[in-house]
Amino acid sequence: MSTHRVSKANSTGNHPLPPERTRARATHRVPAQNISKIICHREVDNKAQFLVRWTTNKEPLVPPRTIASWHPLEELISALHFVQAYTEGLPAPGSTITRNEFLTAEARPLKRKASGSAGLSRDNASTAGLLSSNTGLLTPLPSHLGVSRSSSLSSNDVVTSDADEQDWRSVTVYNGILQKKEGRVYAKKSKTANVVTINTATLPTREMLDHAAATPGPIIAAERAIRNAFMEKLRHVKGVFLRNEVDTTTPSLDFDFIDKFVLREGVSASDPETYVGCDEPCKPNMAHYCGCEYTRLCDCLEYAAVDETQLMKDPLRYAQYLEEKDSGDMVDLTGLPKRFPYLMPSGGRPPVLQSFYREQRHPIYECNINCNCGKVCKTRVVQKGRHVDLTIFKTANRGWGVYCNEDLVTGEFIDVYLGEVLTNEETSRREAKADVDKGSYLYSLDKFVGDDSAPTEDTYYVVDGQYMGNATRFINHSCEPNCRQYTVSENKYDTWVYNLAFFAYTDIPAGTELTFDYMDKDEEEEEDVLRKRQEAVKDPNNADKRPCNCGAQKCRGYLWV
């Protein structure tokens, strides 16, 4: 893997999109919330246009009859994510799908699969269509399709036409009118105007698809605009780059970068002002580094892992500790020696996670804004944020992935996982609506389930990184990962909301894809894994599971097994 970066200033430098920039300025925009989907593209006078199917205010969002209209790319600048869904649903260049399959996709919707195969996503809902020019308030124009015209068309009107024989590019057929208002273009159904209605089950027509399949210009223009829009988002994110040497796609524009959790309805987390901090005797520069390494004394380390080796030096206390532990009762941890979570190597190198925490996954507690120790305290690592540059890059068969631009050493902190924090119910609602073919970005905050006052199996929160998050949302799974995720908290009493922090689990050379195990499994012997993989492949329950493309020797065959 090369370590070449794509700088944000030179976003198009390392991917195959044409170099010239066409950030057209829209004088009028179609409001994204009024779009149902984009259903075709065409080129008129060398300009890209897209056929928009509008939503109506009524449920369901795609009623049997809706308005459709052609719009230049500039009018769709606020709705580029719809254009992206359309372009990414088309057969990929060089795909094996035949032209016939492309054209007949109308009758047999195909789903775009992971890289390598592709299809045309089409919705067969019967809709009424509007093909129009986009200039001003439109008045009905004569149809070239020979459809019947009526000022009182009922919703059942299905106008059959000789559309197949017409040059559709010169045709203006619609059942609504477009209005321009406050810089936006709106479509509304015409009740009074003498407007033509056609059966939009025929949209896009065979001719439109034919033209579209032979006209890549609008797709190239759209992909360039989409890339520019994503780079604009990335411009505000320090130290994250984008690279795609595989194809012309861009990460979803439906995704926004955030720098902290976004708590959704029903989710609460304590205000940092109310965190309990460590008090005397912790203080800045208490020893040669600073106070909180005296783990018996620092309040923030009350729930840190007990250092049993140290404790053994006090046989009486050790025996008492073992007794409490074996009884299953709460162990009084006050005053016990604890394991400090981080090591601070010399020579200005970054702190690393101690091997005990790296292997045992005991929660890590850091000091907070109310502590007596101050900013230089050695427990403050994750809260200081990412210090390495990351690149989101396109993989051959796992969608987008992430690599670090610098060498990482074992135990080095990378970044946290961010997203919207949801209740379990809201997560279930989103899961029910989710496209099974899309990736999963859900992360459970269930580390403390079963503890006192902690959430239960039914109530823990979930982080959803699909629409909001940071670069770690693009980290792929491997059955032999080089990173691990750890629970890190600045508030030892909060068992509901805490950080999901990624640390290097091995030394990772710059440019190597970062991965973690989505199932968080412990290492297994290779022969056990191979046996389980064979069983998993034969198991019909796994038919719907997503095959794992991690390529590791110990690959388990599927994600989430």
Ligand SMILES: C[S@@+](CC[C@H](N)C(=O)[O-])C[C@H]1O[C@@H](n2cnc3c(N)ncnc32)[C@H](O)[C@@H]1O
């Ligand atoms: C958290 S996302 C990772 C980023 C994702 N690749 C993307 O392009 O947005 C998880 C999704 O990535 C894909 N993925 C991750 N690891 C994979 C693997 N080892 N093999 C196949 N697909 C993988 C799956 O679609 C999965 O649902």
